[in-house]
Amino acid sequence: MHRRYRKPTGIRIALTQQETHKDDPPVKKPLKLNFDELDKGTGDTFDELEKASKGGSVFRRFNAAFQDVLQSSRGGDRSVHEEDDPRVSADDLAIRRAKSVSTKRMIVPEGVIISGSMTSGSETEISGRVDGDVTVDGRLHLGPTALVSGNVRAAFCKVEGLVEGNVQCSQVLELGQTGRLNADALAGKRVTLAGKVFGNVTTSGALCLLPTARVTGNIRTKRLVLQEGAIFNGECAMRSPAEKRSEL
Amino acid sequence: MRLIEEHSIAGQAVSSPEILVIGGGKGGVGKTCFAVNVAVEIARKGWQVILVDADLSCSNIETVLGTRAERHLDDFFHQRGAKDLQPLLCETQYDNLSFLPGTTGLLDVANPRYQQKAAFIRELRRLDADLIIVDLDAGAHLNTLDLFLMTDTNGVLMITPEKTSIDNAFKFLRAALFRRIERFYQSPELGLLLKDNETLSEFVECVRDSDVFDEVTRQRVCRELVALAGAIKPKILVNRAHNAYEAQIAANILAKFARQHLMIETLNLGFLYFDKCVSDSVNSGIPFIVSRPRVRVSGCIADIANRLGYV
Numbered sequence: 001m002h003r004r005y006r007k008p009t010g011i012r013i014a015l016t017q018q019e020t021h022k023d024d025p026p027v028k029k030p031l032k033l034n035f036d037e038l039d040k041g042t043g044d045t046f047d048e049l050e051k052a053s054k055g056g057s058v059f060r061r062f063n064a065a066f067q068d069v070l071q072s073s074r075g076g077d078r079s080v081h082e083e084d085d086p087r088v089s090a091d092d093l094a095i096r097r098a099k100s101v102s103t104k105r106m107i108v109p110e111g112v113i114i115s116g117s118m119t120s121g122s123e124t125e126i127s128g129r130v131d132g133d134v135t136v137d138g139r140l141h142l143g144p145t146a147l148v149s150g151n152v153r154a155a156f157c158k159v160e161g162l163v164e165g166n167v168q169c170s171q172v173l174e175l176g177q178t179g180r181l182n183a184d185a186l187a188g189k190r191v192t193l194a195g196k197v198f199g200n201v202t203t204s205g206a207l208c209l210l211p212t213a214r215v216t217g218n219i220r221t222k223r224l225v226l227q228e229g230a231i232f233n234g235e236c237a238m239r240s241p242a243e244k245r246s247e248l
Numbered sequence: 249m250r251l252i253e254e255h256s257i258a259g260q261a262v263s264s265p266e267i268l269v270i271g272g273g274k275g276g277v278g279k280t281c282f283a284v285n286v287a288v289e290i291a292r293k294g295w296q297v298i299l300v301d302a303d304l305s306c307s308n309i310e311t312v313l314g315t316r317a318e319r320h321l322d323d324f325f326h327q328r329g330a331k332d333l334q335p336l337l338c339e340t341q342y343d344n345l346s347f348l349p350g351t352t353g354l355l356d357v358a359n360p361r362y363q364q365k366a367a368f369i370r371e372l373r374r375l376d377a378d379l380i381i382v383d384l385d386a387g388a389h390l391n392t393l394d395l396f397l398m399t400d401t402n403g404v405l406m407i408t409p410e411k412t413s414i415d416n417a418f419k420f421l422r423a424a425l426f427r428r429i430e431r432f433y434q435s436p437e438l439g440l441l442l443k444d445n446e447t448l449s450e451f452v453e454c455v456r457d458s459d460v461f462d463e464v465t466r467q468r469v470c471r472e473l474v475a476l477a478g479a480i481k482p483k484i485l486v487n488r489a490h491n492a493y494e495a496q497i498a499a500n501i502l503a504k505f506a507r508q509h510l511m512i513e514t515l516n517l518g519f520l521y522f523d524k525c526v527s528d529s530v531n532s533g534i535p536f537i538v539s540r541p542r543v544r545v546s547g548c549i550a551d552i553a554n555r556l557g558y559v
Contacts, residue, residue: 091501095409098494119496135516137492153518170551188554204293204559220559241294241378242344 103137110145117150124154126161133165144178157187159195166199173203177212184217191221193230200234265298265377268556271396272406273420274413275386278487279406281530282520283383284312285537285549290558291345295378298337299347302395303385304360307350314533315340317349324368325351325360333371342538346377365394372398379558388423396424403482404517409489409498418505421482422447425510428476438469447509448477477511485552486519495519518552521545 103121108114112128119135126134127143133150134140140154146161157169160176166183167173173187179195184202191203194210200217201207207221211229219236226232239247270279283299291297301309301321310317317338324336337346360368372380384392396403405421407413426442429451433439437460445451452470455461461469484502489495499516506512523545529536537546 091497091504092411094497095411095414095494095501098409098497099490101491101493103491103493119492121492135492135496168555170547170554186554186559188550202554202559204554241296245296245378 108146110143142179144176175213264373265375265380266402267372267380267382267399268402268404269382269384269396269399270404270406271384271392271420272404272413273386273388273416273418274407277406277408277413278520278526279386280309280312280383281526282406282485282487282549283381284309285535285546286553286556287345287347287381288342288535289537289549289553290379290556291342293553293558295344295558296376297345298375298377298380299345300372300380300382301348301350302382303350304391305351305385307385309347309383310349311533312530312535313340313347315347317347320349321351324371325364333368333375337375360391362394365391369395369398388420390427393420393424393427396420397428397480400479401481401483401515403480405482405484405502405514406487407484407498407502408487409494414498414502414505417484417502418509421480421506421512422510425477425480425512428480429473432472432476433469448473448511449509474511478513480512481515482506482512483515483517485517488522489519490522492519518548518555520548520552 101121105122106120106124108118108124108126108128108130110127114128114130115132117132117134118130120137120140122136122138123140124134124136124138125141125143126146126148128145129147129149131149134148134152134154136154136157138154139156140152140158142148142152142157142159142161142163144160146159148161148163149165151165152159152163152167154169155171157167157172158174158176159167159179159181161178162180162182164182167181167185169187171187171189173185173191175181175185175191175193175195175197177194181195181197181199184199185191185197186201187203187205189203189205190208191201191206192208192210193201193213193215195212196214196216198216200219201215202220204222206223206225207219208225209215209227209230209232211227213227213230213232215230215232216234218234219232221236221238224236224238270283272279280303287297287299299309299313301307303309304321307321315338319336319338321336324333333348336348338349339346372382382395382398384395403424405417407417425448429442430439438455441454441458441460442451445454452473455469455473456466458466484499486495486498489498496519499514499519503514503516506514521544523536523543525536525540525543526545529539532539536543537549540546
């Protein structure tokens with residue numbers, strides 16, 4: 001089987017930097033053989049890394065081969081020399097690579113602060129603080145210690161922390177007992193609330209207020225479940241647009 | 249001559265419908281396809297929707313929707329027995345959705361006079377509906393720009409994650425902003441200055457340094473320019489994205505350029521996935537939200553409809 005070897009990204013950038021400074025006078029290194037370093041087998045150059053990945057234990061070799069197949073099956077044939085031109089801006093590179101980017105699970109642990117908006121392409125768990133918007137194309141879990149000061153957008157969202165901006169879910173929104181929303185919430189399929197909401201809640205599906213829920217704001221929904229103990233202060237509209245028009 | 253801005257303020261009666269304008273500079277990015285699908289989705293939820301084909305040169309909503317219309321917008325622009333738009337509305341096979349067919353593609357209609365456009369916009373606002381979705385044509389002609397400027401916050405800039413598309417969307421937005429400035433002042437001196445500048449930031453600097461006006465007027469004009477730009481808040485929608493990352497990158501690049509060079513803050517409406525079934529649905533004349541409701545891109549359309557407030 002013919003396999004094309006792909007250089008690891010970090011190395012490629014290092015090479016590019018060297019190549020772009022071709023005009024600089026070459027720094028002459030004193031010729032000295034250091035056998036300790038040769039034995040380690042891991043250096044900065046591409047050849048050394050390649051040699052290191054091919055040698056070693058059976059597991060290591062298998063792992064390298066596996067990574068290789070994984071890389072080459074990702075689609076999107078990137079040209080090796082695409083970054084050689086120093087005029088290429090960061091935006092250009094980002095948009096060239098974007099198509100073949102594979103999204104990974106992301107965790108923002110407690111104690112981490114992100115100042116700015118963040119986007120993730122798959123499942124995301126946040127227990128830290130984000131001072132900006134959070135956009136997730138998939139499942140988002142905001143832990144009890146999480147704090148998001150901007151808007152949140154996701155497909156499925158479970159909130160156990162505090163969100164100060166609007167929450168928009170294309171599918172399901174769940175608000176845990178410790179969760180608190182300080183602005184409007186919107187979900188396409190279902191909303192289950194067990195925490196506090198200070199804002200309007202809108203859904204084109206079902207809305208369920210569990211016994212610990214406290215909602216201060218207006219509700220617009222198709223189906224409503226209110227369990228004993230839930231507190232709701234506001235107006236509730238369950239009319240379809242056609243009914244609303246005929247009343248006017 | 250009255251300004252379009254005046255119309256937009258005067259025309260907003262209590263019952264006037266919300267207008268969503270879909271533009272974006274480059275052709276073939278999916279404006280018509282998105283307009284049809286989101287219109288069908290919102291209409292199926294029970295809202296009264298009118299789809300307007302404002303593509304004055306090459307209209308094709310009829311094809312995407314799979315219907316044929318008897319009368320066209322030509323009748324309105326040529327005053328052939330149509331003084332308002334209500335009689336031109338065609339029913340579709342979907343409940344609550346009617347559409348206003350575009351022009352037949354004859355030469356003279358592609359370039360209506362300013363009064364005709366103003367009358368068209370005025371009549372649009374009189375239509376009885378919850379939402380009017382206006383599909384614009386490609387390019388940055390004056391017609392397209394005037395129609396795009398009908399609404400401040402409900403203009404959708406449709407792009408794909410390609411440099412050409414982002415570039416064209418930026419140029420379209422710039423042309424729209426400059427058109428608004430031109431119509432706001434209607435001053436020949438400012439018009440000349442405007443032609444020499446590529447960005448709003450440069451133009452503001454240019455006005456500040458020019459000796460055409462006195463100091464007080466210069467300060468006032470600079471303030472007004474920034475306010476005019478700040479009033480436009482277009483929504484960016486990325487079509488044909490392979491993943492969320494790609495969509496966000498494209499939207500961020502456009503947003504950055506709009507902020508830096510035009511002082512315009514953009515909103516992010518969302519993105520649509522690349523899907524082969526989209527072109528199949530266009531060819532079959534059945535919107536993919538109807539024929540393929542389970543594919544990812546249909547979910548994106550439903551999500552955007554919710555986000556626009558039509559739950």
